[in-house]
Amino acid sequence: MNISTNQHFMKLNTIGTHFSIIEDKKSTITIMYTYMEFVMYAQIIWLSFLYVKSSVIAKFTEVKVEQAVEVINLSKSYILDKKELKVLENINLKVTAGNFISIIGPSGCGKSTLFRVIAGLEKDYTGSVYVNGSDIANTKPYIAYMLQKDLLLPWRNVWKNVVLPLELAGTLKDTDNTFLEKMLEEFGLKEFKNAYPDELSGGMRQRVALLRTWLMKGSVMLLDEPFGALDALTRNHMQDWLTKVWEKHQKTVLFITHDIEEAIYLSDEIVVMSQRPGKFIESLNIDLERPRKRDMVYTQQFVEYKKRIMSKVQE
C-alpha cells in the first residue's frame, strides 16, 4: 500500500468512524426518543389514573362532605378545684351544608364549650368531630368563629377590624377592594369604614364583628350569641338583616342564643340542651318558608314551635 492509498484508506476509515459515530448518535437519539415517548405515555397513564382516582374519591366523599359538621358521641370535662366538671355528655349532631342551626340551653350548660371543641380550640375530649368530612383531631378545621364577646380592636377603624382575618391569612393584598367595599355596603357599614369601635352603636359593632367572621376562611360559621347584648328593637332589626344576608349567601351557620323567638325566626333546625352536663334533649325542624318575614311570629305554626321549645327549656 503506497502512501496515497494509505491516506485514502485512513480517510475512508475516518469516514467510517464518522458514520459509525453518526450511527451511534442515531441510536442514542432513537433511545432518547423511545425514552421520552415512554415517559410521555407513562405521564399520560399516571395523569389519567390520578383523574380517575380523584373523581372516584370525589364520588365517594360527596356524601360525607354534604355534612358540614358531624359530632359523634362527644363528651368533655374540665378540672375545676381538682375535681372533674362534666360539661358535655354524649353530644351527637349532624349539620347539612348550607343549613342554619340554633342551639338553645341554660346558662353554663356547655354551649360555648361545644363551639370551642368544633373550632379545634379544645383538645381534651372524647368522641369525634368532623368538619367538611375531616376529623378535627387530625386536620385543623377552617371555621369562622365569632366569640360571645365581639372583641373588636379599639385602635383599629372599621375597615382595619374587618380585614384582620385576611391580613392574618396573608391574603389581603390579593383581595379585591371592590369586593370588600360591596360587603361593607351589604353589612350597612359603608359610611362608617373609617370610624373606630367606640364611635359605633351596639348593632354596628356586632355587624363589624359579623363581617369580620364572614371573611374568615371557612364555609362553616359559629356565632355565639351575636345579638345577646342588643336592645329588643335593634335585635329584631339585626335578625331581619341576618336572614337576608344568610338567605343570599347560604353559609352553614351554628348559632347560640337564649332567645327562642330569635332561634325560630332564623333557623332551619333548633337543638335544645339540658342543664350541665349538657346533652341534646330535643331537635326540631323549622318548616317556615323562606324568605322569612317578621309577621310569621304571629302565626299558629310559630307559636306551636315556641310552646314546644319552651316546654323543653323548662324541663
Ligand SMILES: Nc1ncnc2c1ncn2[C@@H]1O[C@H](COP(=O)(O)OP(=O)(O)OP(=O)(O)O)[C@@H](O)[C@H]1O
Ligand atoms: N376553661 C375552663 N376551665 C374550667 N371550667 C370551664 C372552662 N370553660 C368553661 N368552663 C365551665 O364549663 C361550663 C360550661 O361553660 P360554657 O361557657 O360552655 O357555658 P355556656 O352554655 O356557653 O353558658 P352561657 O350561656 O352562660 O354562655 C361552666 O360551668 C364553666 O364554668
Ligand SMILES: [Mg+2]
Ligand atoms: Mg356561652
